[in-house]
Amino acid sequence: MDVFTKKRLAAASIVYWLLLGYIVVALVWWFIALQRQNHQMISYKMSELKMDDPTFQAKYQLLVQEKHIKEIRNIGEGSIFLAVILIASIFVYQAVRRQIRLQNQQENFMMAITHELKTPIAIAKLNLETLLKYSLPEEKKQKMLQATLQETNRLNTLASNILVSSQLEGGRYRISKEELDLSDLVKTTYNDFLNRFPDRTFHSEIEPEIDIDGDPLLLQILVNNLIENAIKYSPKEGIINCKLSQKNKTILFQVQDEGAGIPDDEKKRVFEKFYRIGNETTRTTKGTGLGLYLCKKIVEDHHGHIKVADNLPRGSNFMVSFTVKHAHE
Incomplete structure (x- = not known):
């Protein structure tokens, strides 16, 4: 991976984790606010109870139970939201990194394929032009023809690799065993x-x-x-x-x-x-x-x-x- 890609990946990672941190902090703040609101509501309802009421104890127990249920609900919802956020963030982070690496590899592939195509074509063209233009000794002719054949075989191998790879990935190649x-x-x-x-x-x-x-x-x-x-x-x-x-x-x-x-x-x-x-x-x-x-x-x-x-x-x-x-x- 080149320096530019590493810097780009590092910058994207920093921004991503900052946003994720902000979301997690906001979720924690939401949880604290809900818990505080729940405590305030229960405290207010308890303050409305009268000690001389025959049902005071029963109403008090109901309020305590209500407070406990809401706390469990807030904790459950907060935990589920936090788990979903973290799991989704991990999948997204890995997908983004994988996409950047794939893009970098594809760019390298295009550079390599350009070089791989141009070099044998240029060598074969130069050899054939030399053979047509000059009268060379038989030994040198054979050597140049051999070199041209090698470059042609390289082109054939390259074309076969690209074609077969594409067909195998796309399920278009029928393997005949x-x-x-x-x-x-x-x-x-x-x-x-x-x-x-x-x-x-x-x-x-x-x-x-x-x-x-x-x-x-x-x-x-x-x-x-x-x-x-x-x-x-x-x-x-x-x-x-x-x-x-x-x-x-x-x-x-x-x-x-x-x-x-x-x-x-x-x-x-x-x-x-x-x-x-x-x-x-x-x-x-x-x-x-x-x-x-x-x-x-x-x-x-x-x-x-x-x-x-x-x-x-x-x-x-x-x-x-x-x-x-x-x-x-």
Whole structure:
């Protein structure tokens, strides 16, 4: 959260709590005034009683009872009003803070998405114009075409993340679960990254013939996003490890990197929509804050669990677990 947003949130919080304090003080004052009025009315009625009246004691007891009933009523009404005010204030306060945070995240998302769209388009355009304008050696042509293909794949991944995320949230995406070879899907995606990033170091431990009931497109997006996330946040000399294993009825998919890691207080928040560590004005790593959110949504739609832990001695370890109906033989 940037400094401007923090100041705006702090100012809104101060005004809000001042207004709430005024309302609570007004309620307490109303309660005291009612109690005082009740005591005065009862005292006046008692002063009107005559000692020589045969019904004096009965009337006195009735007035005492009336005073007690009104006190209980005032206390009950005041307590209910106070409870309603406090509960409503807490809900409103949380909603306002959530709305301000969401607005800030959406602003960051728009800045990120603009950068994510402009950069690959500019690179691809420059490479294609260079290829058309100049006669280059074959090796340099292939290198430029490879770079253009990488940027095009980035655009395709970005468009898929935005589209699928919107469809899943709006309930417009119909998940078609079918039995598929998860080992083959992970291996194919892994090999694709090997070809796309020949200068990076990859390592894999993928057990064969692990089957799962799932949506092929969503699971491919899941694997693709986790590996791409590891590439983005790892140094070029770091090793990216991709593991897939099954023990009894539990399938475990892991992507480990050797990046800077994620602080403990950020480990759950990285799966929130639009959330990214830092802010768009200081962050240099490419991304929109949708990839991990989409991963969590896909895993949950497949009744699985996703979490991130430290990859000792350095980096992060994203772990996805699924429970299958039949254990792998």
